[in-house]
Amino acid sequence: MKDHYSFLAPFYNRLTKLVFGDQLMLAKTNFAENLSRKRILIIGGGDGLDYQNFQAQLSGEYWEISQAMLSKAKINLAESDLTFHLDFFQAEKGKLFDEVWLHFVLDTMKDKEISSLLGEIRKSVKPEGTIYLADFFAPKNLYQQFLNRSMITFFRIVTNHKRASIPDYERIFLVNNWKRNSEKEFLKGWVKAQVWEKLGS
Numbered sequence: 506m507k508d509h510y511s512f513l514a515p516f517y518n519r520l521t522k523l524v525f526g527d528q529l530m531l532a533k534t535n536f537a538e539n540l541s542r543k544r545i546l547i548i549g550g551g552d553g554l555d556y557q558n559f560q561a562q563l564s565g566e567y568w569e570i571s572q573a574m575l576s577k578a579k580i581n582l583a584e585s586d587l588t589f590h591l592d593f594f595q596a597e598k599g600k601l602f603d604e605v606w607l608h609f610v611l612d613t614m615k616d617k618e619i620s621s622l623l624g625e626i627r628k629s630v631k632p633e634g635t636i637y638l639a640d641f642f643a644p645k646n647l648y649q650q651f652l653n654r655s656m657i658t659f660f661r662i663v664t665n666h667k668r669a670s671i672p673d674y675e676r677i678f679l680v681n682n683w684k685r686n687s688e689k690e691f692l693k694g695w696v697k698a699q700v701w702e703k704l705g706s
């Protein structure tokens with residue numbers, strides 16, 4: 506599997522802090538509650554640095570497709586009870602999670618890929634299970650539109666990013682039978698943290 510983040514991994518976290526300050530970290534941690542009671546599935550967690558302060562409360566699985574990012578996460582989250590996997594996540598019969606974290610990962614995927622991942626996740630969460638989504642939504646002003654376009658161009662060149670636009674998460678989640686139950690906006694709503702619950706079985 507080609508590692509599209511090998512170049513960026515050493516400074517990815519510092520770069521996001523330089524551009525966005527703590528806002529992305531706050532979006533990723535806003536709904537992190539009662540962690541020690543949950544088995545968590547983290548997909549595309551990157552270097553894991555923003556979870557480091559509460560790693561002792563994390564148990565479950567961490568899936569990444571970038572070897573460079575995963576190696577960093579293993580070090581940054583060495584005191585957690587997570588197991589680390591270099592692959593595309595696939596559901597495994599009998600293995601169920603309370604919560605799935607999708608933080609700034611769906612915006613790198615095509616719509617079809619997102620739907621197929623939501624299908625795997627549906628099979629892997631408990632009936633009352635939730636998805637914790639944090640990601641970029643439509644930019645809210647001209648400055649954000651400019652930054653958004655620049656970021657997409659940068660990621661298309663550096664990481665082989667497949668999209669030219671931001672996914673319509675609401676539509677994709679609703680079509681796949683998920684219902685939104687909480688939301689918090691950051692950067693005037695350009696970034697949102699949302700909790701989605703599973704509808705049906």
Ligand SMILES: C[S@@+](CC[C@H](N)C(=O)[O-])C[C@H]1O[C@@H](n2cnc3c(N)ncnc32)[C@H](O)[C@@H]1O
Pocket residue numbers: 510548549550551552568569570571574592593594608609610613614
């Ligand atoms: C934009 S980075 C964000 C990393 C991290 N979530 C953060 O907020 O700092 C996207 C990450 O998702 C990973 N990724 C992309 N598609 C993935 C997939 N299908 N399964 C697991 N990881 C994936 C990439 O390797 C990369 O590390």
